[in-house]
Amino acid sequence: MTTLAETFSRQGITLETVTAYVQHSIDGHGQEIWQQHLTEIEQRYQHAGNQAYVLYSQMLFRPLEGELQAAGLETSRELRADQ
16 A cells, blocks of 8 residues: 555645545555454453444554654644554
8 A cells, every 4th residue: 555655745735635545544454453353352342341442443543643644744632543
């Protein structure tokens, strides 16, 4: 997959470019991450309920946060995966 920085160099830095890149990443990796970590997610759900979704979102979005930063964008606290 092309990095976000490479995508910016071809398409420019726009909100549409960022959202399309993030959506493509989620579509491409979301199910894979879910399947790879399903046992851990289920265990977390049994012990802490909705915290299982926090775990999944951290696994899904942490790499994207790094890509955004590597492309020169700042992430806000609402996007950070470590909260």
